[in-house]
Amino acid sequence: QASGRVVPHTTGARPMPVMAAIPRPSASSPARRSLMRGAVAAVAVPAALAGLLSLRLHPFPAAQPEVTFVFMPSGACGLYGASAQRPSLTAMSAAKAAGDEPKKKYRPPVEEIQYVQKLPAETPEAALTRVEKKTIWLKSLKGKFVPRGPKPWDEHRFTKVCIQVKLNAKTATNTKIMNQVTEEMRRISGMHPRVVKAKANLNVYGWREGMPCGVAVTLRGKLMTDFMTRLNMVILPRVRDFEGLYPNSFDNDGNYWMGFENQEPFRELDDMIDDRVLTHGFYVGIINNCFTQMDGLALMKNFGFPFGDPHPPRPLKPVDKMGTYVAIKNKKVAKQDRR
Secondary structure, three states: OOOEEEOOOOOOOOOOEEEOOOOOOOOOOHHHHHHHHHHHHHHHHHHHHHHHHOOOOOOOOOOOOOOOOOOOOOOOOOOOOOOOOOOOOOHHHHHHHOOOOOOOOOOOOHHHOEEEOOOOOOOHHHHHHHHHHHHHHHHOOOHHHOOOOOOOOOOOOEEEEEEEEEOOHHHHOOHHHHHHHHHHHHHHHOOOOEEEEOOOOEOOOOEOOOOEEEEEEEEOOHHHHHHHHHHHHHHHHHOOOOOOEOOOOEOOOOOEEEEEOOOOOOHHHHHHOOOOOOOOOEEEEEEEOOOOHHHHHHHHHHHOOOEOOOOOOOOOEEEOOOOOEOOOOOHHHHHHHHO
16 A cells, blocks of 8 residues: 555465554644634524524614605716716706705805904013013023024124015016016125025915025125115115105014015116016015014114104905905995995
8 A cells, every 4th residue: 555554464464554644733734724713603603693583673763854865877976887977967966956055155244244453463561571471481491492593682683684576477487587586686685696486386476386486585794784774875765755664564573574666766776777677576674683563663763764654554354243354346335334
């Protein structure tokens, strides 16, 4: 036998084949695992069937809400082999067929519309309280935990001047216009400006993230002092109908921003009138290390900037009783309601 072995025997005796011992499957062998699965299934399946047969289904309640069924033809949902064509019955038409009209946007009546300011100005008492709290917090920190930047106990001074030119998307993609704006900024500031790219999508100007949206330059040190001297002595007197700066145009930290409608006030740009392709404005920001509007105003007055009457209050925004801004298309109704 191929599977056995021959036992020594005496002469004349027939050899007896002996079968080899079958090894017992271990606990980790596939055969052992299959046997265990079969045993578990033999016990679990009958128990599950008995439990299902012993269940008693509860009857439905007597009062049920009305249900409207809408037939959706093939291809409307695009599942289970349905065609990928445009569905013939949209969600809105299905809602109309079921009797559910789409909700319209709430528009408050004219009587409920009020007019309030968007952001009220910070009072001097609130500004002083804010500075005192920040001073206490900064003095409680030690070593590397003290943040960088100006501190309330530092001497008040100007830190930098920012000059910006904002352009819409179509203008910013024009190479000739960008070269003109860059040359104007270089003559005004004495530095070569940088091209600013949009950080987010803004539909008002048509900006897209990563696309050029203007030109900017930041001045510090001697260039900052030189520009502020020319701004005070030459540029502001050349502004048409100039009656002084508005003393209430500071932000809460004492920084001041002003805008120029065109290039006329800048004497350095008079030689470029003939080659000018675009007439645009400038935004100039004077940044300091003050923490309140009062300190910023005092610092600019000590430098020599002329200040006139306060800026007239901005037009109020329409707000309903819930505090939500309302876009009013009929301006005549809005004016009558304001009166």
